[in-house]
Amino acid sequence: MDFGLSPEQRMLRxxxxxxxxxxxxxxxxxxxxxxxHAVSAAxxxxxxxxxxxxxxxxxxxxxLGLGLLDALVVAEALGAxxxxxxxxxxxxxxxxxxxxxxxxxxxxxxxPRIADGSARFGVGLTEVVNRRDGGGVTAAxxxxxxxxxxxxxxxxxxAFVIADQGGQLHLVAGEADGLERxxxxxxxxxxxxxxxxxxxxxxxxxxxxxxxxxNRLVAAGRVLLAADSVGAGDVMIARxxxxxxxxxxxxxxxxSFQAVKHMCAEMAARLEPCRSLVxxxxxxxxxxxxxxxxxxxxxxxxxxxxxxxxxxxxTEVHGGMGFTDLLGLHYWFKRIGFDRQLLGGxxxxxxxxxxxxxxxxxxx
Amino acid sequence: MDLSYGPEYExxxxxxxxxxxxxxxxxxxxxxxxxxxxxxxxAWQQLLLEHxxxxxxxxxxxxxxxxxxxxxxxxxxxxxxxxxxxxGGLSNQGISMLVPTLLELGTEEQKRRWIAPTLRGExxxxxxxSEPGAGSDLAALRTSAREENGEFVIxxxxxxxxxxxxxxxIFCLVRTEADAPKHAGISYLIFSMKTPGIEVRPLRTMTxxxxxxxxFFTDVRVPVDQIVGQRGQGxxxxxxxLGYERGMLGDPAALENRLAALVQLMHDERIDGVRAIxxxxxxxxxxxxxxxxxxxxxxxxxxxxxxxKGEPGGLAKLIVKLQSCELAHQxxxxxxxxxxxxxxxxxxxxxxxxxxxxxxxxxFQLGLIVGGGTAQIQKNIIAERGLGMPREPKLEHARAPKxxxx
Ligand SMILES: Cc1cc2nc3c(=O)[nH]c(=O)nc-3n(C[C@H](O)[C@H](O)[C@H](O)COP(=O)(O)OP(=O)(O)OC[C@H]3O[C@@H](n4cnc5c(N)ncnc54)[C@H](O)[C@@H]3O)c2cc1C
Numbered sequence: 001m002d003f004g005l006s007p008e009q010r011m012l013r014x015x016x017x018x019x020x021x022x023x024x025x026x027x028x029x030x031x032x033x034x035x036x037h038a039v040s041a042a043x044x045x046x047x048x049x050x051x052x053x054x055x056x057x058x059x060x061x062x063x064l065g066l067g068l069l070d071a072l073v074v075a076e077a078l079g080a081x082x083x084x085x086x087x088x089x090x091x092x093x094x095x096x097x098x099x100x101x102x103x104x105x106x107x108x109x110x111x112p113r114i115a116d117g118s119a120r121f122g123v124g125l126t127e128v129v130n131r132r133d134g135g136g137v138t139a140a141x142x143x144x145x146x147x148x149x150x151x152x153x154x155x156x157x158x159a160f161v162i163a164d165q166g167g168q169l170h171l172v173a174g175e176a177d178g179l180e181r182x183x184x185x186x187x188x189x190x191x192x193x194x195x196x197x198x199x200x201x202x203x204x205x206x207x208x209x210x211x212x213x214x215n216r217l218v219a220a221g222r223v224l225l226a227a228d229s230v231g232a233g234d235v236m237i238a239r240x241x242x243x244x245x246x247x248x249x250x251x252x253x254x255x256s257f258q259a260v261k262h263m264c265a266e267m268a269a270r271l272e273p274c275r276s277l278v279x280x281x282x283x284x285x286x287x288x289x290x291x292x293x294x295x296x297x298x299x300x301x302x303x304x305x306x307x308x309x310x311x312x313x314x315t316e317v318h319g320g321m322g323f324t325d326l327l328g329l330h331y332w333f334k335r336i337g338f339d340r341q342l343l344g345g346x347x348x349x350x351x352x353x354x355x356x357x358x359x360x361x362x363x364x
Numbered sequence: 365m366d367l368s369y370g371p372e373y374e375x376x377x378x379x380x381x382x383x384x385x386x387x388x389x390x391x392x393x394x395x396x397x398x399x400x401x402x403x404x405x406x407a408w409q410q411l412l413l414e415h416x417x418x419x420x421x422x423x424x425x426x427x428x429x430x431x432x433x434x435x436x437x438x439x440x441x442x443x444x445x446x447x448x449x450x451x452g453g454l455s456n457q458g459i460s461m462l463v464p465t466l467l468e469l470g471t472e473e474q475k476r477r478w479i480a481p482t483l484r485g486e487x488x489x490x491x492x493x494s495e496p497g498a499g500s501d502l503a504a505l506r507t508s509a510r511e512e513n514g515e516f517v518i519x520x521x522x523x524x525x526x527x528x529x530x531x532x533x534i535f536c537l538v539r540t541e542a543d544a545p546k547h548a549g550i551s552y553l554i555f556s557m558k559t560p561g562i563e564v565r566p567l568r569t570m571t572x573x574x575x576x577x578x579x580f581f582t583d584v585r586v587p588v589d590q591i592v593g594q595r596g597q598g599x600x601x602x603x604x605x606l607g608y609e610r611g612m613l614g615d616p617a618a619l620e621n622r623l624a625a626l627v628q629l630m631h632d633e634r635i636d637g638v639r640a641i642x643x644x645x646x647x648x649x650x651x652x653x654x655x656x657x658x659x660x661x662x663x664x665x666x667x668x669x670x671x672x673k674g675e676p677g678g679l680a681k682l683i684v685k686l687q688s689c690e691l692a693h694q695x696x697x698x699x700x701x702x703x704x705x706x707x708x709x710x711x712x713x714x715x716x717x718x719x720x721x722x723x724x725x726x727x728f729q730l731g732l733i734v735g736g737g738t739a740q741i742q743k744n745i746i747a748e749r750g751l752g753m754p755r756e757p758k759l760e761h762a763r764a765p766k767x768x769x770x
Contacts, residue, residue, distance in 0.1 A: 130635045130704055134715065149715070150705045184715065186708035187723055195714070249501040250758070257756070259740040308697070312730055315570075319499050319738060320524045323569050323731040330570035330727075337700075341708050345701050347645040348635070 005073065005279070013073045019046050020081040026328045032084045033189035033331070039155050040084045044117075047085060054115030056095040061111035063095070067286040068220055072278060075224040079231030079339075082331040084190040086120070086153030088224045093152075093217050094121035097161045097169055100216060101207025106171065110159070122157035124148035124196060125221065128167050128214045129344045137198060139164040142205075144172065144198045150342065152221075154181065154194035162196065162203070167211020170203035177201065188338035190331065216285075219296035221343050223281045226303035229339040230278055232332045233271045233307055236314035239329065240264055243318050254317075263317055267310045274303045297353035304340035304349075311336040369436060377440050383415060384448045391450045400530040401454055406485040409454050417441055418453020419483045422467070427480025435668045442617045446624070452617075457526065458482040458489030460612035462535050462554075465605045469593055478533075478554070490557070491609075492522040492536035492579060493602065499524075500741050502537070503547045503599060507581060508767035509538035511588060516540070516553060518561075518584040524735070528564045528577040531557050535605065539767045541596050549767075550598035552605075555586040571727045572711065609736045614688035616664040619657045622695045622725070626650065629717070630702050640702040649698050656691055660684075682750040686742040689733045696726035 005013070023046045032040045047053070055071055057063020064070075071092045078087055095114050098107050113119035126149050127136050135149040148162050158174040172179065180197040207213050241264050244255030254260045281299035284291040311333040315322035322329050344352070354360040369377070390411065392404040401409070412418040413429065420438065422428020431437070445452035453459075463482055466475050481487045498505040507520025518538055528534070534557055541549035557564070561584035566574035593601040630641040630650060640646050663684070667677050699722040700707035709716040710723045733739050747753045 126705055131637070132704060132706055133634050182714060184709060185711045185713040187710045188708065248497075249499060249504070251501075254500075257740070259743065263740075312693075315730060316734060316739065319734055320494065320731075323727075323734060325568040325570060325572075333570065338708055341700070341705050345704055345707075347643065347649075347701065348704070351645065 003276070003279075005069075009070060009073050012070060013077055015050060016047075016052075016074050016077040017080075019050065020077060020083055022046075024081045024083045026082075026331070029082050029084060029190060029331060030328060036189070037155070038084055038189060038192040039086060043083055043085050047087075047091075048117045051115075052087075053091050053117040054095075056092050056099065057111045057115040058099065061107065062115040063111065067282075068092070068096075068223060069279065069282040069286055072224060072227040072282040075227040076231035076234075076278075079228030079233075079335060080235045082190050082232065082335050086122075086155065086157075086192060088221055088228075089123035089151075089153035090114075090121050090157075092224060093123045093125075093221055094159075094161050096220055097123070097206055097213065097217055101169060101209070101213040106204070106206065110171075119159055120153075120157050122151045122154035122160045122194070123217070123221075124151035124160060124162040125214060125218050125343065126150040127165055128163045128211065129218055130348050131165065137162060137164045139166070139168060139170065139203065139205075142202060143178075143200045144170055144203045145200055146198055148196040148198065150184065150193045151196050152191075152193055152342070154196070155192035160196065161206060161217075162198075163211075163214045163217075167214040168209070169206040169214055169217075171206050172196075172198075172201055172203045176203075186338060187334040190335060191338055193342075215293060218343055219293050220285055222296045222300035222349070223278060223285060225339040225342055226274070226281070226299040227278045229303050229307035229336045230271065230275050232335045232339070233267070233274075233310040236310055236329070236332045236336075237264065237267045237271065239327075240267070240314040240317035243321070247319070247321075260317060263313050267313050270306045271310055274299075274306050277302060294353055294356050297349045297356070300344065301346040301349040301353065304346045307336040307340055369440070373436050373440060376437060377444065380417065380440065380444045381448075383417070384444060384450055387411065388448065388450050393451075400488055400527070401456075401485045405451075405454065408451070409483075409485045412453050413483060417445075419459075419463075422463070422479065422483065426467070426475050427483045433672055435665065435672055438668070439665065446617060446621055454485050455612060455615070456488065457491050457609075458487060458533070461491065461605050461608045462489050464608045465535075465601065466592065468604055469601050471589075473589075474554075474592065487532045488527065488530055489533045489535060490525050490528040490531035490579075491605070492525055492528075492534045494524045495521060496523050500738055502602070503550065505537055505539060505550065506767055507536075507538050508542070509540050509551065509553065509586075511540070514588055515585045516551075516588060516591075518553070518581045518586060520581050522579040522581075524567075524576050525564070525579045526576045526735075528557065528579050529566055529574070533557060534579070535592070537598055537602055540598075542767045544596060547599045548596050550602070551595050552592045552598040552601040553586055554590050554592060555584070559584050559586065561585070569727075569731065571724050573724075575728070575731075606737065610685035613732055613736050614660075614684035616657070616661040616688065619660055619688060619691055619695070622692060623654060623657045625718075626653075626695050626699050626702075629699055629722075633702055633704075633706070633717075635704065643702075646698070646702050649701075653691070653695055653698060656687075657695075660688055660691060679746070679750040682742075682746045685736060686739055686746065689729060689736075690739070693726065693729040693733060696722050696729055700726055 024043045051064050054063030055066050059065040098110055135147050137144050137146040137148050160172040162170050162172055178199040178201040182195040184193050184195055244260050247254050278299045281295035284295040391408050416429030416431055419428040420431045421433045424430035463479050495505050509516040509518045535554045537550055539549050540551040561582045563580040565578045567576055568574045633640040663680055667681055670677055710720040748755050
C-alpha cells in the first residue's frame with residue numbers, strides 16, 4: 001500500500017512547476033487577463049513542448065497515454081499558477097470522450113491532432129449537470145439545436161464535444177453552418193467559457209449510450225476543477241502565511257497574533273485533506289470504477305466549500321491589501337470561485353452524491 | 365415590550381404612503397456604493413428633508429427636521445421605503461459618520477457650517493484614517509500637522525480612502541503632538557479636498573473598480589479652527605466616528621433589502637426547470653439567513669429603544685458590525701450559488717443577472733468585513749470590552765510613532 005503520487009508523477013509536477021515559474025509569473029497572468037484573452041499562447045506552447053496536449057491520448061495515437069491522476073497533477077500546478085491556459089476541457093475531457101466513446105475512425109481522426117495541438121476542442125456539459133433557463137440542447141436527425149452555456153475552453157476552439165439534454169455526446173465542427181459563438185465573461189479572467197447557439201447544426205454522435213459517458217466526463221471534470229482549487233488554495237495559504245510574517249501592527253508581526261495564526265491553521269487544516277481526497281477521486285476514476293462518480297462528487301463539493309473558505313480567509317489575513325489589485329491575490333480568489341460553480345456547485349453535487357447511494361430524494 | 369402602533373402612527377404611515385405614491389417617479393435609481401449622488405438623488409434628498417423622512421431628528425438650525433427621536437416613526441419610515449422599493453435618504457460617510465460626530469463633539473459654528481450642506485448631499489466627505497503603517501493599529505498613524513501662523517501644516521499619506529476621488533471634504537486624523545504618548549498625540553481635522561498640496565491616486569480593487577484611493581499631503585494648510593475637539597483629543601473623536609461607521613455598516617435595513625432581492629432572485633432562477641427557491645438545500649440556506657436577518661433587525665430595534673432611554677448598547681451593540689457584515693457577505697454568497705454557473709458572470713457579460721451586482725457585492729462585502737475594523741479586531745473588542753476578558757499582552761511600549769518629517 002502506498003497512498004501518494006508516484007516518482008513519475010512528482011517529476012511531472014516539478015517539471016510543470018518549473019515551466020510555469022519561467023513562463024507564467026503573475027505579471028504574465030495579469031497581462032493576458034487584462035488584455036481580455038484568457039489564453040496565453042506562450043504557456044500553451046510550453047506545455048505542448050512537454051507533450052501535455054496529448055496527456056490523455058494513448059501512445060498509439062501519438063500521446064502520453066496517462067490517466068486522470070496524472071492530469072490532476074498538472075491541474076493542481078495550473079491552479080497554483082493561475083495559469084491562463086485551456087487544459088481541463090481541451091487536454092483532458094475531449095480526448096477522454098473520444099477514448100471512452102469514439103469509434104476507431106473518430107479516434108484515428110481526432111486523437112493524433114489533439115496530441116500535437118492542432119485540434120483545439122471546447123467541451124459543453126453544463127446542460128447535463130444543471131440546465132438553466134435559456135440553456136439546453138436537443139438532437140434530431142444528426143443535428144443539434146438550442147444553446148450550450150458555459151462551454152469550457154471555447155476560445156479559439158476549432159471543434160466541440162457537446163452533450164445534449166439526454167446526455168448523449170456529439171462532435172461539432174467549429175465552422176459548421178448554423179453555429180454561433182457568443183462570448184461569456186466571468187469573474188475569472190484566466191478561464192475561457194462561451195455560449196454556443198446551435199440552429200440545426202450538423203453533429204456526429206460520439207458513442208451511443210444513455211448518458212453514461214457524459215456522466216464520466218462530468219466526474220473527470222469535477223475532479224480536475226477540485227484539484228485546481230487545491231493548487232490555488234495552497235498558494236493563497238502560503239501567501240497569507242508569508243504576509244503575516246512580514247506585516248507589522250501594534251509593534252509586532254501580525255502572524256504573532258493568535259487570531260491570525262488560527263486563521264492560517266484552519267485554512268491548512270481544511271485544505272490539506274482535500275488534497276488527499278482529490279488524489280483518491282482521480283485514482284478511483286482510473287482504477288476503481290464503482291467509486292468514481294461518488295468520489296468525484298465528494299471532491300468537487302467539499303473542495304468547493306473549503307476553497308471558498310480559504311479564498312476569503314487568505315484575503316482577510318491581508319487586510320485592506322488583500323482587497324486591492326496590488327498583490328493580485330484576487331486572481332486566485334476568482335479562480336477558486338470559478339472552480340466551485342462550474343459543473344455543479346456544492347448543493348447540486350451533494351444531491352447527486354446522495355442519489356448515487358439511493359439516499360434522500362434528489363433535490364430538483 | 366410594546367410595539368403597537370397607535371392611531372397617530374397609522375396616520376403617519378398613511379401620509380408617508382401617499383407621499384411615496386405621489387412622488388416615487390422623482391426617486392433616483394439606487395446609487396451604487398462607489399458613486400457620488402447625481403442631481404436626481406440630491407433633489408430627492410431635498411424633498412425627503414423637507415418632509416422629515418430623513419435626518420428627522422436633526423435640529424432645524426442644522427438643516428434637519430427637528431422632530432423628537434421616536435423609534436416607531438423611524439421604523440415606519442424604514443419599512444415603507446423598503447416595501448415600496450424606493451430609496452430613502454442618502455447614506456454616506458458624511459451623513460452617517462461625520463454629522464453625528466459633529467452633533468456630539470463639534471462646536472456650534474462647525475455644526476452650523478457643515479451639517480446642512482452635508483445633509484443636502486452638496487458636500488461629500490471622505491475618511492482619512494488609515495495609513496500604510498496604521499490599519500488595525502490606527503493610533504500608529506504618522507501623518508503630521510504642525511501649527512504655523514494660525515494654520516495646521518499637514519504632511520503624510522493616507523490609504524484606502526474611500527471616495528476620496530469624488531469627495532469635497534475630508535475628516536482626517538493627524539499627529540499634532542510629536543512628544544505625547546501614541547493615543548494622546550492625535551487631532552481630528554476637517555478640510556477641503558481642494559486645498560493645495562493634496563494628491564489623490566485611485567487604487568484598483570479586486571472588483572476591477574477603484575473604490576478607494578491613496579491620498580498624499582504635502583504642506584497642506586488648514587485653518588486651526590477646523591479641528592474637532594481639542595488638540596490631542598483626536599483619538600476620542602475618531603472613536604465616536606468609528607462607532608457611527610460600525611452602525612452604518614451594520615444597518616439592518618440594508619440587510620433586509622439585500623435579503624428581499626435574494627428572495628426575488630431565487631424565485632426567478634430555475635435549475636432544470638425548477639425554481640431555485642424550491643430546491644430544498646438552497647431554500648434551507650435562505651431560511652437560515654432570513655432568521656439571522658430577523659435577529660439583527662430586532663437587535664437593531666432593541667438598540668434603538670436603549671439609546672432613546674439613554675441606556676448603553678452593551679454587547680448587543682458591539683456585535684453589530686461583525687455580524688451584519690458577515691451576514692451581508694453570506695447573502696451574496698447564496699445568491700451566487702443559486703445562480704450556479706450564471707453566478708460567475710461579471711463585467712457586462714451577456715446573460716449576466718442584475719448587472720453583475722451580486723458578484724460585486726460578494727467581493728465588496730468581503731472588503732467591508734475588513735474595513736471599519738477587521739473581523740478579528742471586532743472579536744477582540746467584543747471579548748475585551750463586551751465580555752471583560754483580559755487584554756492580550758502588549759509587546760510594545762506606548763511610545764509615540766515617529767511623525768512624518770514635515
Ligand atoms: C473596502 C474598504 C474600505 C475602506 N475605507 C476606508 C476609508 O474610507 N478610510 C480609511 O481611513 N480607511 C478605510 N479602509 C481601511 C480599513 O479601515 C483597514 O483596511 C482596516 O482597518 C485594516 O487595516 P489594514 O488593512 O492595515 O490591515 P492590517 O491591520 O494589516 O490587518 C491584517 C490582518 O491582521 C489582523 N490583525 C491586525 N491586528 C490584529 C490584532 N491585534 N489581533 C488580531 N488580528 C489582528 C487583521 O484582522 C487582518 O486580518 C477601508 C478598507 C476597505 C477594505
